[in-house]
Amino acid sequence: MIYLDYNATAPMRPSVKRCVIEALDVSGNPSSIHSSGRRARAMVEKARGQIANSFGVRHENIIFTSGATEANTLALAGSKCRRVFVSGVEHHSVLEAVDHVEKIAVDQDGLVSPECLDTLLRHNGNSVLVSVMLANNETGVIQPIAELARIAHDYGALFHCDAVQAPGRIPLNMNDLGVDLMTLSAHKIGGPNGVGALFLAPGIEVASTMNGGGQERGRRGGTENVAAIAGFGAAAMYVNEMLNKAGQIGKLRDGMEQAILEQAPEVVIHGHKVPRLVNTSLFGVDGVSAETQVIALDLSGIAISSGSACSSGKVGPSHVLRAMGLSESMSASSIRVSIGVETKEEEITRFVDAWVSSLKMIKQQVDAA
């Protein structure tokens, strides 16, 4: 299998897997006072320290959750703001976190304009939360978060950032971004599925959405998933190594885009005019169904996705491309290739060949119908 779906989940690193297995041997509850409990607690706190160091956040301001979806809900619901503004290209876990989200429009490249945010906030009072993602999971487009957060703060609003797709691809430091709340997920950086975190800037608090045992300083009840958290910490240690390989990954992605444009000049690559994650490419040919392309490539042993894999099973046009003003047909015709540190040049070459063949085949079927 050639795996080109890193934005959905990055393969778990062998050393992370070893760390998870080791942690599974610790049977204590981190809240227990006996030595087994203390061993489990030590593993959770070691991971917290590793994550704190990697992302410029204080260890006491990290709340472990079951993933980014829960962290986004905790940020949007737990901040208890009267009004919540989110960009139209956010992940569904932000768009659907609370009932009262109001969408901020994006331009044709998928960017939130600072001027637009300024105007929006000027006419709105306090108790406002703004949530804009750092890098889009479908297009890879990178938002000017530091600038947007500064504008939000000028009007007394809180700023949350879903930074799930950024680590290891662009430098990521919560302090430098100047945001109040930030979400991460372990499985996008070679850690286990089902664990993530919400980070709080100093002085920021959230009301727990899960009550009970008072874990995570009363901000998220429930016994910690020790093995998954240990794996998250171990994966966070690799972020700089990943960053060092970003140039090499970018060359592979750019070479792939050049090759597909040469063989299919009608292809549209989304977001290529603005800053984008080096590993991500979302492209399509209008009228050539993304779902059919994904299935055809799967039969050739290549894993890619159509838009957001988190909504797999739910086939429809990408809401991200719709928000960028693309037609419904184009939004249902685009596939995402997302690569990572393990991706090899031969795999990209095989993908391009397989994609060109599948495109010809699907077009013939469409013409014959």
Ligand code: PMP
């Ligand atoms: N936000 C973004 C930008 C994502 O890409 C994803 C996963 N696709 C999530 C949130 C949800 O993450 P999790 O699977 O950890 O709940």
